[in-house]
Amino acid sequence: MSNSLVAMPAIPDIVIGRLPLYLRALIYMKNQGQLTTSSNELGRRLGMSSAQIRKDLSHFGEFGKQGTGYHINYLVDQLRQILKLDQEWRVAVIGAGFLGHALANYNGFIHRGFHISWIFDSDITKVGEDMGGVVVQPMDELEETIAREGTQIALLAVPAERAQAVTDRLVKTGVQAILNYAPINLTVPPDVQVGYSDPVVQLQHMTYYLDASRS
Amino acid sequence: MSNSLVAMPAIPDIVIGRLPLYLRALIYMKNQGQLTTSSNELGRRLGMSSAQIRKDLSHFGEFGKQGTGYHINYLVDQLRQILKLDQEWRVAVIGAGFLGHALANYNGFIHRGFHISWIFDSDITKVGEDMGGVVVQPMDELEETIAREGTQIALLAVPAERAQAVTDRLVKTGVQAILNYAPINLTVPPDVQVGYSDPVVQLQHMTYYLDASRS
DNA sequence: TAGATTGTTAATCGATTAACAATC
DNA sequence: TAGATTGTTAATCGATTAACAATC
Numbered sequence: 001m002s003n004s005l006v007a008m009p010a011i012p013d014i015v016i017g018r019l020p021l022y023l024r025a026l027i028y029m030k031n032q033g034q035l036t037t038s039s040n041e042l043g044r045r046l047g048m049s050s051a052q053i054r055k056d057l058s059h060f061g062e063f064g065k066q067g068t069g070y071h072i073n074y075l076v077d078q079l080r081q082i083l084k085l086d087q088e089w090r091v092a093v094i095g096a097g098f099l100g101h102a103l104a105n106y107n108g109f110i111h112r113g114f115h116i117s118w119i120f121d122s123d124i125t126k127v128g129e130d131m132g133g134v135v136v137q138p139m140d141e142l143e144e145t146i147a148r149e150g151t152q153i154a155l156l157a158v159p160a161e162r163a164q165a166v167t168d169r170l171v172k173t174g175v176q177a178i179l180n181y182a183p184i185n186l187t188v189p190p191d192v193q194v195g196y197s198d199p200v201v202q203l204q205h206m207t208y209y210l211d212a213s214r215s
Numbered sequence: 216m217s218n219s220l221v222a223m224p225a226i227p228d229i230v231i232g233r234l235p236l237y238l239r240a241l242i243y244m245k246n247q248g249q250l251t252t253s254s255n256e257l258g259r260r261l262g263m264s265s266a267q268i269r270k271d272l273s274h275f276g277e278f279g280k281q282g283t284g285y286h287i288n289y290l291v292d293q294l295r296q297i298l299k300l301d302q303e304w305r306v307a308v309i310g311a312g313f314l315g316h317a318l319a320n321y322n323g324f325i326h327r328g329f330h331i332s333w334i335f336d337s338d339i340t341k342v343g344e345d346m347g348g349v350v351v352q353p354m355d356e357l358e359e360t361i362a363r364e365g366t367q368i369a370l371l372a373v374p375a376e377r378a379q380a381v382t383d384r385l386v387k388t389g390v391q392a393i394l395n396y397a398p399i400n401l402t403v404p405p406d407v408q409v410g411y412s413d414p415v416v417q418l419q420h421m422t423y424y425l426d427a428s429r430s
Numbered sequence: 431t432a433g434a435t436t437g438t439t440a441a442t443c444g445a446t447t448a449a450c451a452a453t454c
Numbered sequence: 455t456a457g458a459t460t461g462t463t464a465a466t467c468g469a470t471t472a473a474c475a476a477t478c
Contacts, residue, residue, distance in 0.1 A: 270445090
C-alpha cells in the first residue's frame, strides 16, 4: 500500500475509458513493426490532442522520454497492468440467441485475455449445442456453475424483459462486471460494473447529425 | 430557418448522446401504461440528477408543466423529432459473419425506425443466403446498391484489416453514418458520423475496477 | 549541439448541480 | 390553497488545452 496519509484523488473514469483505446492503437502500431511512438502520433491516430494523452498517462507514472517519446512495448505492458489485463478473466455469455452465438464465436476475446467458458440459455432444446467451442448450459445451472468456476464477467444477451432478473441472479452469485446488450437500464449494487451496448442508442445518437434530405 | 442573426451555440454532443437514453426509458414507462413522469423519476431510473435532465431538455424547448411533470407521449414524440426518428432510415450490414448474422436478425431495429435492407459479404459462397429476411449480396455490388437505394447508415462487421478500406468505399458512395464493430479506429471526413462498438474495449474499461483477488 | 518531446502547470473551457422563482 | 415540479440562473466542479522548462 502506498502512502495512505495523503488523500489520493481517484483517477477520473473518463481517463480510464480512454486507456483501452490507447492500448488498442499501440498494439496496432506494434503489429506494424513500429517500436516507438509519441503523444503526437498517437493523438493524430485517435483524433485527440497530444496534451490529453500525456495528461492521461501522467496519472499513472512517467512512461516516456523527452525527445524520443514512448517505447511501444513498454507502454503496452504498463497499460495492461493498469487495466488488470495481466491475467485471464473468466467470462460467461447469458443467452444463446444470434447475439450470444456471435459473442461465443468471436475470436477477439481470448487473445485479449477474456476466456469465454460458458454460455447459458433457458431454452432446453439449445442445451448441449456447441457454439464456438462452448457448449450451451441450462439456465438452471447458472448459479452453481458461475460460483464454482469463479466467473467474474457476464455478457448479457437475453431479451430486455428478462435482463434485470438475470442480472439479479448474476450479482447474487458474485459476478463483478456485466456487459449488457439488452436495451434496458440495469440496477446493480455499487460494487458491480455495468457496461451497455445498444446499437439502436448509438444509431439514434448519430441520426441527430444526419441530413434527412440527403437521399 | 430560425433567427440566423443570433449566434446559436451548438448543443453539446454529450447532451445529444443522452437523449436516446431518455427516449428508451420513456418508451419503457409508456409500455408499462404510465402517462406522465417527472425529471426526478426519470433521473432515478437512469441514475442521473433531475437537474441534468431538465437542463438537457431545456436546450430544445419547454416540454413539461410545473407541478405535474411531463406527458410521456408528448415527450416521446418530441425526442423522436429532435433525433430525426420520425422517418425510416435505410441501413446496410457489411460482413455476413456471426455478428452480421446477429445484426440482420435483430428485431430491435425495425420497430425503432431502422430498416436493414442489405447485407454484403465478399465470400461468394455466402451470397444468396437468407439472413433474417435479408439476402446476402456480393461485396462487388456495394457501391451500386447503396447509391441506388440511398442507404444512409452502415453497420460495419468486417475484420479489422478490411474495415478502413470498406469505410472508404462506403463514404465515397454517400453513406452518412457508420457503426463500426471492428476493433480499429476509422478515419472519415468530418461530415460522416462514426460510432464504435468494441466489446473488448468496454471490458477493459471495467476490469480496471475489478478486484482481481475475488474468486 | 539542435531538435524533439516529455511531464506538469496554470488558464481556459465546458458540464453539472444547487437553488429558487414561477406556476400548474 | 398547499404541494409539486418545472425551466433557468449562478455557482461549483471537473476536464481540456496551451505553454514551457526540463532533458533526452
